[in-house]
Amino acid sequence: DPLGSWTIIVKAKDINQNSGVSLPVNVTITKSDLFVDAMVTYNSKGVPNTSFSTGDTVFPYFRIKYSGSSGTFLTTGQYLVSVKNPSGATMANLTAVYDANRIGFYTPTGYSVSAFDPGGAWTIVIDAYSLNDGFGNTGPNFDASVRMDVVTSPLGYLPFVIGGAVALLGGILVLKRYDTSLEGFEHLEQMIGGPIPRGSSLLLVGDPGSGKTVLSYELLHDELEVGRPCALLSYDAFPEDVQGRMSEFGWDIISHLRKGRLKIIDCYSGLAGQGEGALRDPSDLTELNIQVTSFITKAKNAPVTLILDSLTPIFNGVEAKQAINFLQTVGAKVKKTGGLFILTASRGAIPEDSIAKIKSIVDGVIELTLVRSGRKGVRYLSVLKMERRRIASETVSFEIARERGLVFRVSRFGILRAKLLQLKIKPGQPSEKQAPSAVTPAKAEGKHVDEKGKEGKTPDVSSKGAGTR
Template identity: 35%
Template structure:
């Protein structure tokens, strides 16, 4: 039989242990074949070879892998020249190993809800070799010691350690949380188990501090204007805050005095933001308003943000002075009265002219099919000019559609009624129809689900244009909110297609908007979409606000490049101011 000698340093090992093999009695430098088997199978990597040292001693080390077969192993050695009466052979047994986790590490000792906690640890076998396979469940327990969550950790080659992450829910409990790996819950995939003792690490969860971005339309508000308030509310992880209470408080800048009551905001999923609105009253203070928005929920998550809006007071228009004997006497006084008299004369040398004065500037009335853009500062009268052009066409027996992005339809009806225009009869016989996009923008109910879904809007415009018996005037008021909510190229394309659609049916397309609200390149691109451009301006002179109109272009018309003053008069609409007398002699004087 075979005589076993002590070739290995132990008769039993655990996986990943190092087996030391040593034998004597060989010639110096002799090549020796090393064979290792498990049962009837050779162990991967064997046979192998080694050389005896100068003393004829062979020394060889073998470290078993984590997934090595357990059970009995046999090692045999055979020299290339030395023949031993009894072969060098040795039996030993390999067992599964245990896994130890020294500690569980958390990336943050305190974090807010919706933020992500990261867990890391470095497990090792009994031999001290690092574990690089398998998974383990980390158990997370909320402060009530009952509510439990789970995160699965696995090995990260990039980080060289086991890693797991867990995002704290917005509705979870605030306070001290515990993360733990229970005893014997780790398996490396080869049947090696651990840890013998569980590990735990605590951390603190705090309510989420919500971030709020507040915005309003880029305009100056006047009495009776609807101020839409938009708030983008985000949790600490950047996700949308969609359920809770959000409201706005309005105050003058640098004052705690409230303006009106709280404004409730509602989440509009199609816009991914909270929306609310209020109406500017004539009794509200003018100036810069601070819009403070607060958000909270029943779980204690909260946040605040603010924005500003500019509000003007009532625009007071001077009454028209009658042409009287005093006026002619004044002229005589001015002729010899010097500069002061001339300035006074110019102020009084004006009278009202009807709306038709506009066509003297545009080189005649607008002849469909055509398109017109009316731009101006807030309060300069862009909407009113568009409505008056539309009303003229209604009076001429044509149909009209108003596409609202800046006001409720009822607000536009109120404005037209204030100008003395009876539009209810046109609404009743469907000569005048509204497509209400503004209500959808501020979170209200309307037939338009998404005002920035330009396909849906175009379909509705086409439907209403198709109902009419002849060419239709389409007023879009205004383009500013469209560019605030959609990508520029999509907005430009929508307006271009809409203008072409209306003109193709022989109609008149009018769009209004705030001048300066878009980059110069975008405004220039927008000008190329339309056939005509009218610019309105409002300037302050002393205690008076004065409006001016300039015609920039009208395709196919000889226009007058002059700036004319106008005003908006209740019961009449737009009225121009023109000289009573030719003042050329004053210029020559």
């Protein structure tokens, strides 16, 4: 098609022979120039890099953009990219094709730096007017290039490498020693983004021995301390063992049992062959459902907390579909009261498809892992999801301490950074007025209290009063 001024005219005619012609519209057809945009080099790990050594592979990447106000990008074709050494000699011509994942042109083969290649400043070049989109648009108007450095003799840098390694190791040792702070159970609330929302279900899933049961007991104790009626469906321990285990951490539940605020439904005795316990058949989900309903009814519509520890015997005793239907039914009843339904599950003891189904129907998922190295083990916790909350994506290591429960190892620099963000420093404001009167602001249910109250006083809201941490 010729370049220049074109005219568009619309002619119309209907079945009744009525016709008409539009006024002419003039448009100008011009040629677009192609130019290279965002030209970089990647290493074999897919990371942008400008320094390569013997054995490394260079992968050039670039985008082709049309000139003009639209600024659209070309997404078709194959183009040559030259790799030139410091003397300007072409060492290789690579073919770049469009990669939709990278949104640009990429050379899948790359250029491997050999031991015979000279060191120094190399260039990746796209020759002028070597680009053509097939419609007569060409470019670039001049050679497009990007520099990369080839280091073929790393021995000259050996003293610097050794000095840098020593400094890095020293810094790592210092950080490991001083950049760790043991934070209490309140840190979990910060990871969740506030208290666990009322009227929700929570899955604690992880490796055996990772601390799922201890975490569920700590959540149970917090709920009891604020006066909420609770029930524990114990499939992994006798009731007296539950009392003994919780007393080791300083969580007294005897008074709550006497007052009727806590009910332990013994599902373990029947499994262990030590009598019938609360259920004649622990896999009888109908009877278990009746007992849960009775407990909710006696609470007189008060928000209740129900903890099921753990799901393994249930899935071993009935079909997965029946077990999941039971969890949905019980969870709906508990959530209707505005309470919490907390489940524990061991990874590997329940089929993965069942775990995935449970994760999809609960409101929150906390994952605990146990990484063993010789005789030692390190526990980690991460919050995978929590409805109505903005969660932290970090994975934090923690310990299980006597008299305290879960204790998190948190970076001091991370805590300092979070506190600095809370200050919201204003330009020109005196520094003595920038410090808040409390180190860690309390959080009310469903809200984040980031600064001082309206009258300049720090709100004193108890975390336990706001909800389960």
